[in-house]
Amino acid sequence: MGDWTEADMPGQQGRVAVITGANTGIGFETARALARRGARVVLACRDVDKAKEAAGRIGQDVDVVRLDLAALASVRAAAEELAARYERIDLLINNAGVTGLTGRTEDGFEIQFGVNHLGHFALTGLLLHRMVPVPGSRVVTVSSIGHRFGRVDPDDLRSAGTYAGSKLANLLFTHELNRRLRDANTVALAAHPGGASTEIFRYSSPWFRVPNLLIARVLGRTPAMGALPTLRAATDPLAEGGEYYGPGGLFEIRGYPERVAASARAHDVVVQQRLWEVSSELTGVGYPV
């Protein structure tokens, strides 16, 4: 098979896709592509004005829901609103993310771990009852090459309070969720963009931000290219639960999306299960599976 591009996406008519952090960057391009293919797209964003402006740029009939992943109350309110509005959810794309930001969420969690992992853990658990009856439904969580540098000790979560740790948590979560969904219609997959010239480094020092953005630009890693692995994980009929998609080229930083391997740590079943238990305790969200 040749390079997988947006043109390979099957039609998405009749499907509902919820995308977190969809007002900009990779989430925006994911939303735009899914809407163009006919999905009813919901931009789940913390800033409703930015989300409405993004919906305007997509130029199609796109919905907006307020979601601040740094506040469990907001996650619960968003999940309730989504469940009330949509009888079925076919795709949940856990895309939103922060790096280089310090501080805590409203509930006192380290902010990167809280937004990137715990917020999405809670949201997924609260929406799953709208997904499990839907044949072909998928949860896609956006990780990073950086997960390879992460450590997660679920009994000492200071270890996970780094961007890399939160991105490793995204993969540990995906694998455990997919195992728990064994007998359901829904599967869980992960993706990473390689690099892409987005706003992701907005909280990082210029010494980190500028070279990273330059490399992404030189390599032609537009946000649209960065969205392709997510789109493939979400829509390729041949993609299966538990798989991880990223750029297939040099060091996974460039090229078109292919199945890639997560680190050995991401496959540690004991850590996956313990992280699940701790995430459930911290968020107060139990899963129907």
Ligand SMILES: NC(=O)c1ccc[n+]([C@@H]2O[C@H](COP(=O)([O-])OP(=O)(O)OC[C@H]3O[C@@H](n4cnc5c(N)ncnc54)[C@H](OP(=O)(O)O)[C@@H]3O)[C@@H](O)[C@H]2O)c1
């Ligand atoms: N770009 C890369 O090179 C790269 C590399 C590896 C992995 N990734 C991953 O790709 C995903 C998308 O990132 P991006 O590159 O598109 O970055 P981005 O341009 O900074 O977009 C991040 C999105 O997350 C949203 N967000 C941040 N905090 C949030 C919160 N508390 N609640 C809800 N939404 C929140 C942002 O909303 P606001 O605009 O309102 O802040 C924005 O919509 C992330 O998971 C990131 O870790 C990116």
